[in-house]
Amino acid sequence: MYGKSAKRPLDAAIAGFIASHDGVASRSELEALGLSSDAVDQRSRTGRLHRIHRGVYSLSPFLTSKGHARAAVLACGDGAFLSHRSAAHVHGLFRTGPRRIEVTIPTNNGRKQRPGITLHRCALTRAEVTTDGHIPLTTVARTLLDLAEVVPHRVLMAALDRAEDLRLLDLRDVRAVLTRNPHRHGAAKLASAITEYEQGPVLRSILERDFLALCHKHQLPIPHTNRTLGPYEADFHWPEHRLIAETDGRAHHARRKAFTKDRVRDAELLADGWRTVRFTYAQVVHEAAWVAGILRRALTRAERA
Structure with a gap:
């Protein structure tokens, strides 16, 4: 008893x-x-x-995503931290995590790969790690550096956008991480992304030139440029398709007031029958094929409507 x-x-x-x-x-x-x-x-x-x-x-074979994350970190032993896309998911930068949980361990550690876990080997400083509840993981700034090594430019920029929306983005922390890790594979890519993020609105003439060049190269209908639609001015639009394309500089998009104003504008134009697609200048330059694909699908859908 x-x-x-x-x-x-x-x-x-x-x-x-x-x-x-x-x-x-x-x-x-x-x-x-x-x-x-x-x-x-x-x-x-x-x-x-x-x-x-x-x-x-x-006590149960069924775990939450955070349960699987903590289990992976524990399985990798002392000095292990959730990182890369898995850390981005826990921070809220990604809606879903990767199929294999990503964990960073010290470079001099000889631990073997574990099922369902991707190991990265790199020394982390105290300033680059934190906790989320009981999960040790990389900070947002360090996570962005790690992401720059493993995701496309467009995905990295989306992560920056999400960090800003959640008020998690501190550019001082990002610069400090870059200063400590100048030779990391993703350092130059992240530095470029941050520069793009901070830049002022791109000159309209440059935006217009590059966007129209994209349309010519990918054999898309040439849009009207800088025309007034009611109280608003559209960067590019196709009247017969009732489609508008807007190109935003990073600094413009980063400002919350501009972000909200644009959404009000898009909603009012949609109520009048105009659909709006938005691209950053970087997407027009670095992801031209993707932009062209989105435009082609939108224009084709409008023709069928």
Whole structure:
């Protein structure tokens, strides 16, 4: 009787700890709660604990995305941090995480790859790591540097936009990360993206030239430029298709008032039968084929309507 009553507080402590730590616990955490190493193994064999990774357990085989993230970090041992696209997902920069969870460990660490986990090896400073609840992960600034190494320019710019929307973007932190890591593969790419982000509105003549060149190259109908539609002026539009294309400089898009004003404008024009597609100048220059594809689909849809 005494043995059973003694187990109940321990079971409650384990359940409470796991519930408050994204649904998972490491072997060392369980031992700190009072379970012996043999007891952990015995509970794992009998199904009272579910093994997620070597040395990482849960009370249920079903985990949340954060549970899987914390489990991956625990599986990689001390000094491991969630990073890259997985960290971007936890920070809210990506709507979904990658299929394989990405974790960064110290360069001098010899740990092997784990199933479902992509390991990156790189030393991280204290200024480049943080926590989200009980998940150790890279800061937003460091995450952006890591993203610059593994995602296209358009995706990186979208992550910058999302960080700004969530008020997580501190350009001083980003510059500090770049200063500490000048030779990282993504450093030049991130520096360029930040410069683009901060630049003033691009000259209309340059925007017009490059956008019209894109239309010529990809054999799209040539739009009217800088025409007034009611109280608004459209950068480019196709009257017969009731389609408008707007090109925004990074600094313009980064300002919240401009962002809100543009959305009001788009809604009012939509109510009058005009659809608006928006592109950054960088997309027109660096993702021309993608921009042309979007325009072609929009123009084709308008013809069929």
